Amino acid sequence: xxxxxxxxxxxxxxxxxxxxxxxxxxxxxxxxxxxxxxxxxxxxxxxxxxxxxxxxxxxxxxxxxxxxxxxxxxxxxxxxxxxxxxxxxxxxxxxxxxxxxxxxxxxxxxxxxxxxxxxxxxxxxxx
Numbered sequence: 001x002x003x004x005x006x007x008x009x010x011x012x013x014x015x016x017x018x019x020x021x022x023x024x025x026x027x028x029x030x031x032x033x034x035x036x037x038x039x040x041x042x043x044x045x046x047x048x049x050x051x052x053x054x055x056x057x058x059x060x061x062x063x064x065x066x067x068x069x070x071x072x073x074x075x076x077x078x079x080x081x082x083x084x085x086x087x088x089x090x091x092x093x094x095x096x097x098x099x100x101x102x103x104x105x106x107x108x109x110x111x112x113x114x115x116x117x118x119x120x121x122x123x124x125x126x127x
Contacts, residue, residue, distance in 0.1 A: 001025045001026055001027060002026050002027070002049075002050040002051050002118050002119065002121075002122035003026075003027050003029075003047055003048070003049045003050050003051075004021055004026050004027065004028045004029070004049055004050070004051045004052075004053060004118055005029050005031055005037065005040060005041075005049040005051075005052050005053070006018065006021075006028055006029070006030050006031065006052075006053040006054075006055075007031050007032075007033075007034070007037050007052065007053065007054045007055065007058075007061070007063065007066075008030060008031075008032070008053070008054075008055040008058070009032050009033060009055065009058045009060055009061060010055060010057075010058065013055060013057075013084075013107060013111075014030045014032075014055075016111045017030075017053060017084075017110060017111065017114060018030055020110070020111055020112075020114040020115055021053075021114050021115060021118055023115065024114070024115025024116075024118070024119065025115075026115065026118055026119075029049075033060070033061070034061055034066050037052075037066070037070075038070075038075075041070070041075045041076075042075075048078065048079065049079055050078075050079065050080065050121075050122045051079065051080045051081075051082055051118050051121050051122055052067070052076065052079050052080070052081050052082070053082045053083075053084065053110070053114075053118070054066070054067060054081065054082070054083050054084070054096075054101075055084050055107070056083045056084060056085040056086075056089070056092045056093075056095075056096055056104070057084070057085055057086040057089065057092065057107060063083060063096065064083070064092070064095040064096045064098070064099035064101070065099065067081055067083075067096075067099050067100065067101060068099040068100060071100055080102045080103075080121035080122065080124060081100070081101045081102050081103070082101065082102065082103045082104075082105070082110075082117060082118065082121060083096040083101040083103070083104040083105070084104075084105060084106070084107045084109075084110040085104060085105075085106060085107065086106070086107060087106040087107070087108060102121055102124070103117060103121060105117065
């Protein structure tokens with residue numbers, strides 16, 4: 001079981017991600033925007049997540065830039081990152097890879113295989 005923060009503004013996609021991950025035994029906390037994520041990561045009383053899932057298809061968020069900034073600031077130490085993009089948005093996938101995401105997959109794969117993907121990331125030596 002992994003502690004997962006999911007930065008997903010789309011409620012429908014967020015509920016699908018949450019359901020997939022919870023069915024696999026993961027503890028999932030949905031966050032709707034960048035400010036909420038920053039606040040959550042700064043809470044010293046909260047356990048740090050093992051995996052951060054970011055919806056790269058959110059038009060209100062530059063997820064690649066945000067993750068890159070958070071990593072530079074040290075806010076993602078010991079946190080693996082998993083980006084989800086629309087399968088037709090190849091530039092989003094490439095930006096996320098350049099930003100340093102540990103894994104970038106289409107949104108459809110996240111819904112189908114999210115449990116296994118998160119388990120694999122959480123078990124990696126970087127986590």
